[in-house]
Amino acid sequence: QVEKKITVLPGDGIGPEVVAAAIRVLQVIAKRYKHDFQLGYAAIGGAAIDQFQDPLPIETIEMCRESDAVLLGAVGGPKWDNNPAELRPEKGLLRIRKTFDLFANLRPVKAFPSLLDASPLKREVAENVDLMIVRELTGGIYFGEKNRSEVEASDLNIYTREEIERIVDNAFILAKLRKGKLCSVDKANVLETSRLWRQIVEEKKVQYPEVIVEHNLVDSVAMKLITNPAHYDVVVTDNMFGDILSDEASVITGSLGVLPSASIRSDNFGLYEPVHGSAPEIAGEGIANPAATILSVAMMLRYSFNLQEEAAEIERAVSSVFNDGYFTADLVKDQSRALTTDEWTDKVIAE
Amino acid sequence: QVEKKITVLPGDGIGPEVVAAAIRVLQVIAKRYKHDFQLGYAAIGGAAIDQFQDPLPIETIEMCRESDAVLLGAVGGPKWDNNPAELRPEKGLLRIRKTFDLFANLRPVKAFPSLLDASPLKREVAENVDLMIVRELTGGIYFGEKNRSEVEASDLNIYTREEIERIVDNAFILAKLRKGKLCSVDKANVLETSRLWRQIVEEKKVQYPEVIVEHNLVDSVAMKLITNPAHYDVVVTDNMFGDILSDEASVITGSLGVLPSASIRSDNFGLYEPVHGSAPEIAGEGIANPAATILSVAMMLRYSFNLQEEAAEIERAVSSVFNDGYFTADLVKDQSRALTTDEWTDKVIAE
Ligand SMILES: CC(C)[C@H](C(=O)O)[C@@H](O)C(=O)O
Ligand SMILES: CC(C)[C@H](C(=O)O)[C@@H](O)C(=O)O
Numbered sequence: 001q002v003e004k005k006i007t008v009l010p011g012d013g014i015g016p017e018v019v020a021a022a023i024r025v026l027q028v029i030a031k032r033y034k035h036d037f038q039l040g041y042a043a044i045g046g047a048a049i050d051q052f053q054d055p056l057p058i059e060t061i062e063m064c065r066e067s068d069a070v071l072l073g074a075v076g077g078p079k080w081d082n083n084p085a086e087l088r089p090e091k092g093l094l095r096i097r098k099t100f101d102l103f104a105n106l107r108p109v110k111a112f113p114s115l116l117d118a119s120p121l122k123r124e125v126a127e128n129v130d131l132m133i134v135r136e137l138t139g140g141i142y143f144g145e146k147n148r149s150e151v152e153a154s155d156l157n158i159y160t161r162e163e164i165e166r167i168v169d170n171a172f173i174l175a176k177l178r179k180g181k182l183c184s185v186d187k188a189n190v191l192e193t194s195r196l197w198r199q200i201v202e203e204k205k206v207q208y209p210e211v212i213v214e215h216n217l218v219d220s221v222a223m224k225l226i227t228n229p230a231h232y233d234v235v236v237t238d239n240m241f242g243d244i245l246s247d248e249a250s251v252i253t254g255s256l257g258v259l260p261s262a263s264i265r266s267d268n269f270g271l272y273e274p275v276h277g278s279a280p281e282i283a284g285e286g287i288a289n290p291a292a293t294i295l296s297v298a299m300m301l302r303y304s305f306n307l308q309e310e311a312a313e314i315e316r317a318v319s320s321v322f323n324d325g326y327f328t329a330d331l332v333k334d335q336s337r338a339l340t341t342d343e344w345t346d347k348v349i350a351e
Numbered sequence: 352q353v354e355k356k357i358t359v360l361p362g363d364g365i366g367p368e369v370v371a372a373a374i375r376v377l378q379v380i381a382k383r384y385k386h387d388f389q390l391g392y393a394a395i396g397g398a399a400i401d402q403f404q405d406p407l408p409i410e411t412i413e414m415c416r417e418s419d420a421v422l423l424g425a426v427g428g429p430k431w432d433n434n435p436a437e438l439r440p441e442k443g444l445l446r447i448r449k450t451f452d453l454f455a456n457l458r459p460v461k462a463f464p465s466l467l468d469a470s471p472l473k474r475e476v477a478e479n480v481d482l483m484i485v486r487e488l489t490g491g492i493y494f495g496e497k498n499r500s501e502v503e504a505s506d507l508n509i510y511t512r513e514e515i516e517r518i519v520d521n522a523f524i525l526a527k528l529r530k531g532k533l534c535s536v537d538k539a540n541v542l543e544t545s546r547l548w549r550q551i552v553e554e555k556k557v558q559y560p561e562v563i564v565e566h567n568l569v570d571s572v573a574m575k576l577i578t579n580p581a582h583y584d585v586v587v588t589d590n591m592f593g594d595i596l597s598d599e600a601s602v603i604t605g606s607l608g609v610l611p612s613a614s615i616r617s618d619n620f621g622l623y624e625p626v627h628g629s630a631p632e633i634a635g636e637g638i639a640n641p642a643a644t645i646l647s648v649a650m651m652l653r654y655s656f657n658l659q660e661e662a663a664e665i666e667r668a669v670s671s672v673f674n675d676g677y678f679t680a681d682l683v684k685d686q687s688r689a690l691t692t693d694e695w696t697d698k699v700i701a702e
Contacts, residue, residue: 090540120578125471141492141508146543153547154509157492161502187594189441192497196504222599223607226577227471243538244595248573256574 003036004305007067009060012046012089013278014288015073021290021345022071022297028349029301029310040067044096045075045089045278055092061099069304070096070271071297074278089278097137102263102271103163104170105135106299107246109229111253114322118254118331121226126252131232132178133249134171135242137263139163140193142239159193159238164200166266171236172208181233182213185221185241197238218245225249250275257289257330258318260296262303270304272296282329286340289328291318294348317351354387355656358418360411363397363440364629365639366424372641372696373422373648379700380652380661391418395447396426396440396629406443412450420655421447421622422648425629440629448488453614453622454514455521456486457650458597460580462604465673469605469682472577477603482583483529484600485522486593488614490514491544493590510544510589515551517617522587523559532584533564536572536592548589569596576600601626608640608681609669611647613654621655623647633680637691640679642669645699668702 008023010016023039030037042060049055055075064070075089085091096102111119111129119126136159144156168184175182184201186194198215205213216224218241224231225245229252237245250259256276264270274292282288295318302311326347329338339347359374361367374390381388393411400406406426415421426440436442447453462470462480470477487510495507519535526533535552537545549566556564567575569592575582576596580603588596601610607627615621625643633639646669653662677698680689690698 088540094541120473120476121471122473142541144505148543148547150512152509152511153543154495154507155542155544156505156507158503158505187591189439190445190493191506192499192504193506196499219594219598222573222595223602226599226602240538240591241595243570244573244592247570248577248599251574251577 001034001036002305002307003038004069005038005040005067006300007064007070008039008041009044009070009072010041010047011044011073011075011278012077013074013280013283015075015278017283017286017288017341018274018290018293019071019073021341022293024345025294025314025348026297029314033307033310035307044072044092046077046080048092049080049083049087049089053087055087055089056095056099064096064100069269069300071300072271072273073293074274074276076278077280094142096271097263098143100269100271101138101265103136103138104167104264105137105242105246106174106262106264106303107133107135107249107259107275109133109249109252109259112258112319112322114325115254115258115331120251125227126229126254129229129252131229131249132174132234133242133246134167134174134234134236135246136163136167136238137242138239140239157191157193157240159196161196161200164197165204168201168204168236171234172204172211175211175234176208179233180211182211183221183232183235184213184215185218185235185237185245186215187218188215189217193238221245222248255289255331256292257328258291258295260292260299262296262299264303268304268306270300272300286342287329287338288341289330290341290345294318294345314348317348320351321347352385352387353656353658354389355420356389356391356418357651358411358415358421359390359392360395360421360423361392361398362395362424362426362629363428364425364631364634366426366629368634368637368639368692369625369641369644370422370424372692373644375696376645376665376699377648380665384658384661386658395423395443397428397431399443400431400434400438400440404438406438406440407446407450415447415451420620420651422651423622423624424644425625425627427629428631445493447622448614449494451620451622452489452616454487454489455518455615456488456593456597457525457613457615457654458484458486458600458610458626460484460600460603460610463609463670463673465676466605466609466682471602476578477580477605480580480603482580482600483525483585484593484597485518485525485585485587486597487514487518487589488593489590491590508542508544508591510547512547512551515548516555519552519555519587522585523555523562526562526585527559530584531562533562534572534583534586535564535566536569536586536588536596537566538569539566540568544589572596573599606640606682607643608679609642609646611643611650613647613650615654619655619657621651623651637693638680638689639692640681641692641696645669645696665699668699671702672698
């Protein structure tokens with residue numbers, strides 16, 4: 001039995017709906033295992049801009065600071081698309097990552113056999129995929145100095161040894177717990193940051209003799225993630241490459257709607273959110289797919305609370321519901337067979 | 352009837368073999384249309400390192416300077432993999448691009464129906480794909496200032512207005528000649544260079560009212576290139592994003608062996624090369640697929656010499672040979688049906 005405080009940030013669009021569904025699942029777990037999860041709700045993104053003129057208000061930061069983990073829905077929508085940079089919903093995301101030093105973004109991509117008809121890849125290519133992209137999330141070109149004049153613009157891609165060491169350690173540890181394979185992705189034939197990155201991976205690997213390491217160039221990985229995704233176990237890379245490759249890899253499963261993510265720091269505090277966006281076009285209809293958020297809750301149990309069994313139970317339930325042929329609207333051709341968000345969540349809870 | 356000088360840089364691995372095949376096709380065109388193509392051979396890459404201790408010797412630069420176009424095979428191989436940066440084969444590539452200001456890298460990706468079994472994508476996703484990635488090739492993070500100290504490393508991503516304007520113009524002109532659609536790819540929600548890029552595309556589009564323009568974020572395009580590649584016509588982006596996306600898009604066709612490329616500057620001088628590498632593991636066996644290099648010669652005729660009919664004739668011949676079911680070893684399961692490089696080239700010439 002554990003006692004944990006969770007800050008819930010429903011956000012925009014379908015965010016509140018999928019978060020509500022995931023919280024229902026979390027409460028079933030709490031009851032069954034006699035855990036005490038205390039939930040506090042706060043604003044982020046567009047919702048926070050409307051209420052506080054700030055995509056990440058100080059009230060939200062304070063509540064997160066007193067929590068053990070954060071569950072986020074999604075941010076963004078056309079309403080705020082033309083706002084100045086500081087008042088855009090995604091600025092809330094970038095700031096919460098930096099404020100809480102959430103340097104490790106974990107993006108698992110696992111094929112559910114019953115969803116593979118929806119994948120753009122051939123079944124034999126996509127099946128058996130079970131990889132995890134580990135993206136550095138608080139450094140690199142996202143946060144380096146930016147300059148702009150009349151005649152030019154620049155962004156500095158910069159990494160310290162320390163920033164690289166901690167994400168690489170993180171990836172090695174994950175690889176050890178998984179299939180023991182690590183692919184480090186860089187552009188060492190061109191970038192100085194990549195050469196430092198590659199050197200650090202080489203230094204670290206002696207500490208993890210059970211992990212098989214390969215270095216690969218980002219352009220080559222962009223191909224192989226599609227031609228042979230089953231090759232990969234853990235893939236570690238910088239912020240910019242990780243942004244591109246993790247989204248690219250997400251297409252393998254056939255649906256963004258089933259992909260969770262975790263953004264964590266060294267003490268296990270973490271932010272958990274579905275990979276998909278706020279999907280404003282279907283917001284409020286009760287038809288959004290809650291699988292990604294439910295699986296994000298499973299990641300929270302595993303990585304922030306070290307509740308392995310509970311996490312595995314949620315993952316098993318989601319798998320079974322898909323195997324039994326139950327899907328939300330995004331995953332069926334014949335819409336009359338689609339379950340609503342709540343109906344689908346009921347199935348998961350029943351499992 | 353035209354008279355043109357072409358510098359031929361066979362390079363390493365299978366480079367000399369595929370170049371020889373493409374030259375045979377070029378000579379057939381010369382004879383038939385009574386053109387005069389004067390060929391001069393020079394060294395680049397590993398071959399040039401071995402002979403001159405320089406991946407791009409001054410002799411090669413001089414010969415290229417006196418030519419109307421350059422045909423390149425491929426560079427690189429395990430022999431030079433551990434050389435210092437300045438003595439690596441790919442440095443020859445980076446330097447020839449910069450020396451001749453080859454700022455526009457054109458990477459067409461077109462599906463050949465008879466090859467789609469080899470594609471990792473489902474046939475219905477990959478068929479009808481006919482897109483062109485236009486990558487800025489002489490600026491950005493590839494050539495910005497690099498720094499390295501004990502504790503950190505950095506690369507500067509920098510673009511001038513002029514550099515962006517010329518590549519964007521180039522892409523608009525291509526879009527006008529093709530299907531009239533342009534997708535500009537950036538990361539404007541994070542990068543200052545991307546915001547300048549997006550602004551310039553917005554400014555330019557009034558000059559090309561017949562082209563429909565969309566802006567899209569690089570992470571989103573990394574997904575959509577796989578889920579719906581037929582959506583795209585011309586895609587324009589910076590050097591780093593272009594490197595990743597053009598290699599990613601290359602998997603659609605099922606084979607790197609059929610993809611040509613052009614790297615050109617404003618006065619039509621250009622470097623033409625297959626997208627694939629030097630494949631040292633099959634070098635010297637006479638089994639390499641020459642299609643990409645033959646199609647690169649077609650691009651040379653089209654973009655550097657403005658010989659549209661001749662270019663189209665080569666492209667038609669290659670298409671027919673594939674449609675008739677003739678393939679090199681990389682494209683058939685049953686190796687006893689594979690044609691050698693020369694046999695396959697004979698089929699193209701016969702067409
Ligand atoms: C919204 C954007 C700034 C963000 C990023 O690029 O990090 C998003 O694409 C993501 O991957 O979470
Ligand atoms: C060899 C390397 C420097 C080069 C690049 O990244 O430009 C290659 O990947 C390419 O795309 O031509």
